[in-house]
Amino acid sequence: MRSARGNIANFFFLCLTAISAFLVIAIALGIFLVLFKESYPAIEKFGVIKFLLSSKWDPVKGVFGAAPSLVGTLITSFLAILIAIPVALGIAIFITEIAPENLKGIISIAVELLAAIPSIIYGMWGLFTLAPIMAKYIEPALKKLFSPIPVIGLLFQGTPLGIDLLTASVILSIMIVPFTASVARDAFNLTPSVLKESAYAIGATRWEVVKDVVFPYCKLGIMGGVGLSLGRALGETMAVAFVLGNINRFPHSLFDATTTVTVKLANEFTEADTDLHLASLFYLALFLFVMSFVILALAKIFILRAKER
Amino acid sequence: MKGIGRRKLKSNLAFFVCFLMALWGLFWLCFILFDVLRHGITALNPALFLNDPAPPGFPGGGLRHAIVGHFLITIFATLIGVPIGILGGTYLAEYGRRSKVARFISALADIMISIPAIIVGAFIYAIMVKPMGHFSGWAGAVSLAIIMIPIVVRTTENMLTLIPWTLREAAFALGAPYHKVILQIVYRGASTGILTGIILAVARVTGEAAPLLFTSFNSAYFSLDMSNPMASLTITIFQYAMGPYDDWHTQAWGASLIITVFILILTLAGKFVISRRFKH
Numbered sequence: 001m002r003s004a005r006g007n008i009a010n011f012f013f014l015c016l017t018a019i020s021a022f023l024v025i026a027i028a029l030g031i032f033l034v035l036f037k038e039s040y041p042a043i044e045k046f047g048v049i050k051f052l053l054s055s056k057w058d059p060v061k062g063v064f065g066a067a068p069s070l071v072g073t074l075i076t077s078f079l080a081i082l083i084a085i086p087v088a089l090g091i092a093i094f095i096t097e098i099a100p101e102n103l104k105g106i107i108s109i110a111v112e113l114l115a116a117i118p119s120i121i122y123g124m125w126g127l128f129t130l131a132p133i134m135a136k137y138i139e140p141a142l143k144k145l146f147s148p149i150p151v152i153g154l155l156f157q158g159t160p161l162g163i164d165l166l167t168a169s170v171i172l173s174i175m176i177v178p179f180t181a182s183v184a185r186d187a188f189n190l191t192p193s194v195l196k197e198s199a200y201a202i203g204a205t206r207w208e209v210v211k212d213v214v215f216p217y218c219k220l221g222i223m224g225g226v227g228l229s230l231g232r233a234l235g236e237t238m239a240v241a242f243v244l245g246n247i248n249r250f251p252h253s254l255f256d257a258t259t260t261v262t263v264k265l266a267n268e269f270t271e272a273d274t275d276l277h278l279a280s281l282f283y284l285a286l287f288l289f290v291m292s293f294v295i296l297a298l299a300k301i302f303i304l305r306a307k308e309r
Numbered sequence: 310m311k312g313i314g315r316r317k318l319k320s321n322l323a324f325f326v327c328f329l330m331a332l333w334g335l336f337w338l339c340f341i342l343f344d345v346l347r348h349g350i351t352a353l354n355p356a357l358f359l360n361d362p363a364p365p366g367f368p369g370g371g372l373r374h375a376i377v378g379h380f381l382i383t384i385f386a387t388l389i390g391v392p393i394g395i396l397g398g399t400y401l402a403e404y405g406r407r408s409k410v411a412r413f414i415s416a417l418a419d420i421m422i423s424i425p426a427i428i429v430g431a432f433i434y435a436i437m438v439k440p441m442g443h444f445s446g447w448a449g450a451v452s453l454a455i456i457m458i459p460i461v462v463r464t465t466e467n468m469l470t471l472i473p474w475t476l477r478e479a480a481f482a483l484g485a486p487y488h489k490v491i492l493q494i495v496y497r498g499a500s501t502g503i504l505t506g507i508i509l510a511v512a513r514v515t516g517e518a519a520p521l522l523f524t525s526f527n528s529a530y531f532s533l534d535m536s537n538p539m540a541s542l543t544i545t546i547f548q549y550a551m552g553p554y555d556d557w558h559t560q561a562w563g564a565s566l567i568i569t570v571f572i573l574i575l576t577l578a579g580k581f582v583i584s585r586r587f588k589h
Contacts, residue, residue, distance in 0.1 A: 006486035006488075006489070007486065009486065009488055010486045010487050010488040010489075012488075013487075013488035013491070013492075014400075014404050014487075014488070016396055017396045017397065017399045017400035017403070017404060018400050018404065018405070019396075020392075020393045020394075020395075020396035020397035020399075020400060020462075021396075021397040021398075021400035021401055021405065021411070021414050021462070022414070023393060023397060023458065024397060024414050024417055024418050024421060024458065024459055024462060025414060025417060027421065027455055027458070028417055028420075028421055030432070030436075031424075031428060031429070031432045034432055034435045034436055035428070035431065035432065035435070037435075038431075038435045086330065087330045087333055087334060088330075089330075090326060090327040090328075090329070090330025090331065090333075091327075091330050091331050091334050093324075093327040094324075094327045094328055094330065094331040095331075097324070097327075098324055098327060098328065099331075105584070107331055107334075107335070109577070109580055110334070110335055110338055111334050111338075112576075112580070113338055113573065113576065113577075114334065114337065114338050116512060116513075116516075116572055116573065116576040117338075117341060117342075117516070117569065117572070118515070118516025118517070118518070118543065118568060118569070118572065119516070119518070119519075120516065120518040120543045120546050120547060120565075120568075121341070121345060121516070121546075121565050121568070121569055122341070123547075123550075124546060124550045124561060124562075124565055125341050125344055125345065125565075127550060128348075128550070128558070129340075129344050174337045177334055181334075205316050205317055205319070205320035206320050206324065207319060207320035207321075207323040207324060208316070208320065210323075211323075228423060231423050232423055234425065235423075235424065235425020235426070235427065235428065236425075237425065237426065237427045237518075237519040238518045238519055238543075238547065241547075242550065242551070262425065262427050262519070265427050265431065266427060266519065266522055269431065269434070269522065269523050270522070270523060270526065281431075282431060282435070285427070285428055285431045288425055288427075288428060289424070289425070289428045292423070292424060292425055292428075293420060293424065296420045296423050296424070297420055300416050300419055300420055304416065
């Protein structure tokens, strides 16, 4: 009798935990389906290709296209990754190979704190502190340095105002460093010391061991970390919303204000007065969701594979 | 051994660059924290905590409405998200352990942790705000809970798998049913770890602004009613920092300081407990 009651209670608890676990799947699926349903009027009206390629965003005429905001998202994320990768790998190497034992923990925690600072703080700090510094010192210096060079010089045209692509990318890069750094650090720590020692034994220097043994061994882990950072950068909202403006056009140089999917959502979502406008915003959100989901899933697969070895 | 000197020099140089990179990371952390402290400290006074907003231009306005609103939204998000997260993590580590579906959910939760927060806001807008017809504190709490669930699921799963399997077997041998073993043995052993996971999850959602934009929205009035639009510190920072008044900017810095200090304390406490617990 007692054991029967125990069985029922056990089954009840099993169901409770299983439902909670499957809720994760339900949420992921639910987000996709709801975004799809809400954006359906826009999908019906503009299709996929036309929406992706059109650069018009005119709520008054009811014409919407995703190209400028998607391009803005991709450019800011790409630039941020470009700045963040060397920094993150440098930090990971410093923590695993160079730092003395008592410094390791401190640097690790400090880098992780960078990830703990809320994005709205990054945004506000970027607007009030970093943007003026960029406009006054760094961007004019860059302009002077690069604008005489053909082709590259084109990237540095225009008046440096601080509210632009470059500032947004710099802030994003600071925010995503911890993600690549911590994944890369874990991957470096997993490198078998036998491998490293055999390289030392044939006379390799410490850097050569890192470059020729650790890096190739951790390739998957590093790629996973970069993917994770990229996924974060794509979806970052508040930090970019402050320093990018919300101007629907393709940027011509690094000193141009532009927009991203997230900034557009943050600025227009609650103010959209036609159904089509709102549906188009949901359509943008759907693209962002699918894009970051795919990238994060790839990153997760890389990290899992790296651990399985 | 030709060029050993040059190779050594190159090695040292490369490591020096790595050292500089670590400094670069530290530099930004100190820069941001110092800047928030420097600006925020000028805004700290009793009025900031005790008063509701004054009309722009009038002195003595405060952020009581946003502090209380933020607190309520976060508390209810925790009350919704944490139990679901712990139960879900329990399934992955216990009943579903090593099954394909559990591994899939575990990986999916890892992905959902990093999904753009603003997407969650849009999702809740569609399923809660639109049917209800207005923004509400509840919608904000649910959207934060959705961000919390995968975090708590993953940390709970990790903490439960650390409990040795032999401990469970010992309890089985005494005839205890599985749910009793989980509730009375496994949870007890993993309690510190689970608590740390909860602390870190709360720290994470406390700083979120994007999911609240379309859900709890904003309000200039003090309110305890979760079924109406509700002010939160993060959205207030957004509104005040983008606004034209110097007074607003000062208060935004003050709000930033409050949030940053709160989150840093939670995060450091969580990390400290983890490192103490798993040292040996």
